[in-house]
Amino acid sequence: MxxxxxxxxxxxxxxxxxxxxxxxxxxxxxxxxxxxxxxxxxxxxxxxxxxxxxxxxxxxxxxxxxxxxxxxxxxxxxxxxxxxxSPDPRPVIRPDQARLGRRLAQRLRNRLDWCTSVDRDFGRVVSQCAADREPRWLTEDLRRGLLALHERGRAHSVEVWQGTELVGGAFGIRVGPVLSLDSMFHRRPDASRVAVADLANRFGAVGGLLLDAQWDSSHIRSLGALPVSRQHYLDLLRGGPAADPPPIDLLPAARLT
Incomplete structure (x- = not known):
């Protein structure tokens, strides 16, 4: 099939x-x-x-x-x-428009134990995104497909660490100039917001044009998402140059402020 x-x-x-x-x-x-x-x-x-x-x-x-x-x-x-x-309109986050918010930025400047990485623990990020969620749309069949895409270098995770503890993250699929965000999680307040801002920063640095937020909501808008028409989204997806994989380095989260 x-x-x-x-x-x-x-x-x-x-x-x-x-x-x-x-x-x-x-x-x-x-x-x-x-x-x-x-x-x-x-x-x-x-x-x-x-x-x-x-x-x-x-x-x-x-x-x-x-x-x-x-x-x-x-x-x-x-x-x-x-x-x-394929919703219409489609909420997207441009790399230079991802928002932490003033209060979180102030807190991050004093959180020197918070760091971020990419693709360091993809499987655990996916598992954490699936945990305690209802309905459980992240089924075993989908997880197997995502893991296979990760092995091919097309699915990526971002991890937020407090010391050695994984406290937040997000994952998505890279296609052309777009990284489509599938899910995020947090185990500390605002850790998922840090994950999205970090991924936007890294993806923009390698030529990425958009993070696709998929479903519109007030929370997604607070991260910097803006709705665009589906046709505009499809034109960018199909017409833009392909971005490289985001860099995987372990970096201080405070750099995002």
């Missing part, structure tokens, strides 16, 4: 997909399918249980039948366990 699905993502007309519903349903969460979907401007939301799968079918079967929501193989194949989204 993977090679067929990969080709299918390339032909999906994402710009014409619903703005407030899934663009597609497809159960393939393998590394090749994930990467092709992110390149097309999509991200996955697996259903964590049978009830969620049933809700997907109940809510969207009419749009699938009409062709508004795509399914590989046509209407006879209905893998409602994974929906793929």
């Amino acid at each position: 993977t090679s067929r699905t990969t080709d299918w993502w390339d032909t999906l007309r994402v710009a014409e997909a619903p703005a407030d519903a899934p663009a597609a349903f497809c159960a393939d969460l393998g590394a090749e399918s994930l990467l092709a979907a992110y390149r097309a401007g999509l991200f996955p939301m697996p259903a964590p249980d049978e009830y969620a799968r049933w809700m997907n079918e109940a809510l969207y079967e009419d749009r699938v039948a009409s062709g508004a929501i795509a399914v590989p193989g046509g209407a006879g194949e209905l893998p409602y366990q994974v929906s793929w989204w």
Whole structure:
């Protein structure tokens, strides 16, 4: 299924997909399918249980039948366990617009034991992002696909350390000039905010144009995200030069202030 699905993502007309519903349903969460979907401007939301799968079918079967929501193989194949989204508008963070906030910046100047790194502990960051979350969209199938992408150098994590303790982090997928942020976590106040600011700083330094925040919210706006049209996002994703991987060095978080 993977090679067929990969080709299918390339032909999906994402710009014409619903703005407030899934663009597609497809159960393939393998590394090749994930990467092709992110390149097309999509991200996955697996259903964590049978009830969620049933809700997907109940809510969207009419749009699938009409062709508004795509399914590989046509209407006879209905893998409602994974929906793929491309919201319109799309919240994005430009590297020079990521915000710590004045109070956090002041605190960081005095927190000399806080440091950040990239790709030092990808698996643990993903596990921490999945812990204590409901609904559990970060399923085992998705985690396996993400780990495979990390091994290929396409999925990256940022870690926030207090001494030797992992207190926050975030991870996402790098495609062209965009790094699509999938999730973040904190075990100390504002550690996830530091993670996003750090990743924006590093990604901008290697030619990255955007952090894709995926879902709009007041919290995402407070990090510096601004909504852009889906078409504008797709144009940047497909037309910009590819960024290099972010540097992995262990660096003091205070440098971000």
